[in-house]
Amino acid sequence: MITDNIYFTQKTYPIIQQIENEMDDAIIAEKFLFRSFTREEMYNVYCSIFYEFPYRIIPKNDFIGISINALEVLDGGSSFDEHQDKNKLYDFQIQEFFERRKSFDPKNCLETVEFFIDEYFIKLVFQFDKFIESAKTFPSFLGINDEQIILLNLIKHYRSTLSNESIQIDFFWAIQLPKKINDQLILLLIEYLEQRVAILNIKTKDIIFENKNSVFPEFQNKIIWNGNQQQLCELFLKLKENKWVEDFEEGNLKLFVSSLCNLFDIKKTKKKDTSDEITSLYQIFKGEIIDGKKTYPFLEKPRYKKVIKEINKN
Structure with a gap:
């Protein structure tokens, strides 16, 4: 049973190595740029990346594409405090964003990609309830409160893209990965969702009761x-x-x-x-x-x- 994010740390290490081998060919991913630079706006995007199951289907990628938004979402969104009245970015911080846009090079963003992957699976393990609540707002799942139905449909959705060589799931909005790498992350996500379904369907007969400690x-x-x-x-x-x-x-x-x-x-x-x-x-x-x-x-x-x-x- 997957009980903490260490399991994913071990599994994602070779994936990150594959990404590192292809970073020299990384290009800029064209995404809309933040204009107002409010923490609320950045936090909303942050949540859509790190607290939601990826769902959107895009054409197959053969390259790594990274948007400057990836860095800005981390800087502005991750520090948002929903209990704080003022979540304002200072003028000097906004100026730093503009300056960084001038020299942005996706080839230097390996640590950002690594952080995205680590952060996603940490939140998946420890804040799974937020993922479920967010999934209930998807158009396909409106009115459905049964967690198992949602998970089974997500698994089916993901598997349909694995078997289709022309499409893939848009795992991270601000970071595009080649299908061969992206699909490995999807398989890890499927593994966790399948475990969750198994937990929801546990029966007494599935457990062998023993009156002894397995560890001294x-x-x-x-x-x-x-x-x-x-x-x-x-x-x-x-x-x-x-x-x-x-x-x-x-x-x-x-x-x-x-x-x-x-x-x-x-x-x-x-x-x-x-x-x-x-x-x-x-x-x-x-x-x-x-x-x-x-x-x-x-x-x-x-x-x-x-x-x-x-x-x-x-």
Whole structure:
């Protein structure tokens, strides 16, 4: 059973690698541009991407197309707070949008595409109810409140495009992917929807009741991390530096962070109830590349006090 977004992190990693291999040929996707730059407008588009099942059918794509809207939706829409009276963008922020449009190059947007994919499946797992409520407003589903009927029709709709070489689902409005890649994301979505249908149809006879633990009690709990995420990163950077752990940056960094989160309970590091601590920890471990060298900005901040003074070399 898919119980968290780590499952999708493992599945989407090879998909993102395929996208990376084709980014040099990425083109600008022509979409309408924001004019008023209000957070409300951007948030509405943000919700239509990250809180809805993709539904619209478009002709088959053979290329990667990215619109500047993808970046603007993330910057303006993701920070919208529905409980805040004023969700205004400042003039300097709007000016930054216009300046970025002048130099926008879709070939440099791999991280944006990666974020779109990660964010979508995180929200699918943890905020599935919003997807269902949104689906009920689709013209095809008006008046239908039965979740199973909606899901079965979506699965049928998606499968019809997989078998047709001339069409595909428009997965992300601001990002167009080649059908061969887009269909892989659709298959992941189908897998999750099919699991949901199975959950809705569970019967007592489907369960084998056993009066025993499958895991010994002493192994059921994670180690609770009492520090913050930067300190956890600092610890493992020091362990790596002194050869106590292998260089985790040479492999799949996402899988390493996922494994770390299976070992440590880092819920105390969440800044907001709606934030995803695993994704934010990954961003910290990801660091930045400056002049070809990997750096960790948090270590350079004057206000950050290093907590790992010394670890002996192995």
